[in-house]
Amino acid sequence: MIFFAVFYLLPVYVLLATSFKSFAEVSLKDMWKLPQDISLDSFQIAWRGDASKGVTGLSKNFINSIYLVIPATIISSLLGSMNGYVFSKWKFRFSNLVLALIIFGMFIPYQSVLIPIVVVLQKIGLYGSIPGLIFIHCVYGVPITTLIFRNYYSTVPTELLEAAKIDGGGFLRIYRDIMLPISMPGFAVVMIWQFTSIWNDFLFGLVVAQKPSIQPITVALNNLAGSYFVEWNIQMAGALITALPPLLLYIFLGRYFMRGLLAGSLSGT
Amino acid sequence: MKKTREEKILTFLFILPSVVLIAVFVYGFIGWTGWVSLTNWKDVVPDFTFVGFRNYTDLFQNLRFQISFKNILVFTVLFLVASIAVGLLLAILLDRKVRFENVFRSIYLFPMAISFIVTGVVWRWMLNPGTAITGSLGINMLLDEIGLGFLKSGWYTDPNVGIKAVVIPAVWQMSGYVMAMYLAGIRSIPQELSEAAQVDGASNWQVYRYIILPLLQPITLGAVIILTHISLKIFDLVVAMTGAGVGFSCDVPALFMYDTTFRGNFFAQGAAIATILLIFVAMLIIPYLRHGLKGGS
Incomplete structure (x- = not known):
């Protein structure tokens, strides 16, 4: 050892x-x-x-990475939380198929979407900019954040929600008053995971940010x-x-990092 | 739960943004790339003349394509075997209620938090064999000092080693992950099972061999799939550590695709490489997803 x-x-x-x-x-x-x-x-x-x-x-690139990571982490985590709520507690016909189709997005080699990314970002004027990178990281972060939140919310007993419904709580009230308040550990896992993977990303930064002044640190x-x-x-x-x-995140919040890691292997399901 | 009409609409609205984004940016773009791979686009200016599968047949004749796919095969096999062996060994060692378990676990796992670029930069320095002028450097120098000089190698600078040298940092980075998966698996096996076997006179080795290892099979399968898909896509580490290397000895498909598309402007050809890569990953992941999500719900 x-x-x-x-x-x-x-x-x-x-x-x-x-x-x-x-x-x-x-x-x-x-x-x-x-x-x-x-x-x-x-x-x-x-x-x-x-x-x-x-x-x-x-130094400039360090700041770029900060500007990039924070919004992308927050937005992709929120989207993941909303999706996770639906896919765990409000299942519909084919919801597992839709979930599988979303999750497949985290396994694809990004090479297979790079050319369209460049073309589309150029068309909408976001190519070579930090907002463009933020947008891309939000999109391709959705699969993993959805998966982690779906697994996290699955552990919340459905009886709790049914009781809330009897008390007159609807879809939004349950999300706001029951799910979100108990979501903090879930958000910690997802946000640490997203922060780390977006900070460490290289391929999107390389292809989308050509100019040295906006390149992320990697x-x-x-x-x-x-x-x-x-x-x-x-x-x-x-x-x-x-x-x-x-590394600092890992040292101080390693417990949450581990859980994100294992969620990525689907073994949490 | 029974849903009112309003709740049905809200359910739909909640996932709508993500579903649209994924539909366009994953599936739409994959289709787009697939279509580009059938065109004649080989310059900065797009040319969407349909050429059928010509880009694919050209690729199979291409030397760099052949080398990069052979390399990724070698890399994947070595990386898989080494990561799983090391990961399993570490998990078994840690499971034995050692002192400072947390410290050791953190040490084995911290490389996961680091970018492949950092890993590549550091290991390029460590595996730098040095030149005739500088003498042995890095790991080679260390091997000399501890009397294992015969293990010295040109590492990534030697075309005969090439991609195999990249396996070392890849295992360094990922084996902790495998360890975490196995450790979680071992800990979820009820203690009574191994205790009962020990009462019946089984040795420690027998407990692992006949009880624990067979129960860990699903985890091994999961680890193989996760590691293989990471391995097939490997890009950052190779770029930071070696680049394509002497005679493309360190080249991999993802790097070949990047060079072809964004350096050479052979967009259609690049799209064809990407499509082939995607097909390999999909063959691996789709059965896994079907199995994993079915079991979960």
């Missing part, structure tokens, strides 16, 4: 050991050694950029690491900055 723990932590060690070294200390021979002095130089350059080294900083990190003259310690600092927000 210790062996595996070492295997999983090895990249973290390299990441930390490399990114906290000062430029004077960086030498390929010593890549496995810990830094003598903790230096934040690499982070400064990875964050702010350095024209003399031809490095564009990630795309910018890939560009930073793709230029061969950028030192490894700057690359590692950039990687750490990119990984940080989802």
Whole structure:
């Protein structure tokens, strides 16, 4: 077990050991050694950029990702909650078929919709913009948020709803007064899941956001690491900055993260 | 529940936005892509002349297409076997009521929270074999130091290794997920079962071999399907770590599609690759969805 723990932590060690070294200390021979002095130089350059080294900083892209992730997470979670309510408590003829057709959307290779996405976003003037990316993430987030909420609401006893109906509660009242108030753990699971996957997305960002100034951070990190003259310690600092927000969520709210993970495998059904 | 007319309308209105979006952006777009794959669009300007299956027959002759599909096959098999073996082993180890279980579990699972791009960037550095001038670097250097120098490899820079080197970070990232699935499965097996077997004189090994493993079969099936579909679509990790590699030795279909479409502007050809990829994923996922949702309701 210790062996595996070492295997999983090895990249973290390299990441930390490399990114906290000062430029004077960086030498390929010593890549496995810990830094003598903790230096934040690499982070400064990875964050702010350095024209003399031809490095564009990630700060702008970090902000882009924040702007992108927050609305997309909220909207797709709300849609998922509404769908989940219907698919668990207000089933209709063929509702399971419709649900399956929606969920299939989370498994498709996005390559099979990329060309139309580009064409349509260009037509409606959202191509190459953050709102365009938000829109795309909302659409393709619906399947997973629907699935998680459907499973979550399925555990609410139907008798509770029937009692509410006898008291005169209708479709909307039940949703607002019974379902939403007990939905907070469900929202936590869904929102953490969506935040993480949208933050970590690369393909949509790459295809929809061509301009460096609006690229999300994953795309910018890939560009930073793709230029061969950028030192490894700057690359590692950039990687750490990119990984940080989802990692913090994982560290502090790991319980909810686990549940989202298992929901993605349908085993919650 | 019995529904009034008003409630029927509200039910419909609640799911309407999502249903319309999915209908257009998933099914409409898949159809659109399928149609593009039958046209002659191979420039920035669209050309919708119908050419039948020519793009497909051209593809099957294309060397890069053949290599990328062979690569994804090799990658999928290795990735599946390694992730499931590691995931199962970790789940069994963790199940034995070890101290600091939470700590270990968190360590095995944290890579799931990280972007494939970050994983790719870090592992590219670690699996960088170095050059004659720099000497061994990264993992190779470490192997030298602990006396396992014979295990050194050119990793992703060696065309003979190529895509197999990408399996290592992929397993690093995904095996924790498999572990979580198995652990949840093992924990849901009633304790009495294994206790009864132990009373009858079964050893620990026998309990796992004859009681727990057979009961975990549905989880293995689920893991195989989830991992295979992730593997077929793999893109980010390859882009960040290696690109297509020497002689396309690291190439995969998703990357081939991206290059063909958005770098080469061969839109119809790209659409054909995407369609083939989709068919493979659909063959895997549709039976799974039918089974999974039927069991759930």
